[in-house]
Amino acid sequence: PRMVITARSAAALLLCCLAWPRQGLAQAAQATSEGESDPQFDRPGLSFSAWSLAQGGLVWEQGLPDASWQRDGTTRTLQVNADSRLRLGVGHGFEVQLAGTPYADQETRDMGKTRADGQGDSDIALKWTLPLSSQAWSMSLLATHKVASGSQPFASSGRADQLAAAVNRDLGNNRSIGGFLARDSQHQGQGWMSALSYGFPLHGTWSGYVETGYGNGVDHARVVGGGVTMLVRHRMQFDGWLLRGLDHASPD
Secondary structure, three states: OOEEEEOOOEOOOOOOEEEOOOOOOOOOOOHHHOOOOOOOOOOOOOOOOOOOOOOOOEEEEEEOEEEEEEEEEEEEEEEEEEEEEEEEEEOOOEEEEEEEEEEEEEEEEOOOOEEEEEEOOOEEEEEEEOOOOOEEEEEEEEEEEEOOOOOOOOOOOOEEEEEEEEEEEEOOOEEEEEEEEEEEEEOEEEEEEOOOOEEEEEOOEEEEEEEEEEEEEEEOOEEEEEEEEEEEEEEHHHHHHHHOOOOOOOOO
């Protein structure tokens, strides 16, 4: 049987400096201290946030790193990726994202041990948040194009594009439900991925969430997981995430 577990070690460090074009850093800090709402950080998982950054908003997400363990018969594989993502709010509900994997390492053990390191692919994405009339609902579309810029065995074998939608319903008291649907088109084929999630408060600045995913085609998956997030001084977020496949064919 094949077992895949993915864990994120302090998974993403999110640094946000808001509204630089309109105000200085001192003014931004003052606005936050006077009760300005926290920036809407993203979190690791199958989906993405259903809202875009405000114009001038800047967020850097850094994996510290992502680690995945895979067991397939007698073969055991450990892969570590230091993923990076830069998000920039450009106004009118739009957000531009640039992402890459500057470092990746893979170790495989079977009869012997092999190891490879290098860089993963890069991608560019454009997000648009729909102007809904309801304050409780939010929805965004995300178009992503992957650039095969990595080294083997971490590079993709050809083009990869994705069009995805994420919707979120605020239930109040820091609770929410979310849905995700994505269509992937790759050199190897096509596939669909869907996910449902539920977010809830834990204690103070700590929050948690659980999610489940179902995919077919090149996105075949039957997975469940969850994670925690911790907001630090309105300008930084630490989070961790764990995902496990439910069948022998499911990827992380």
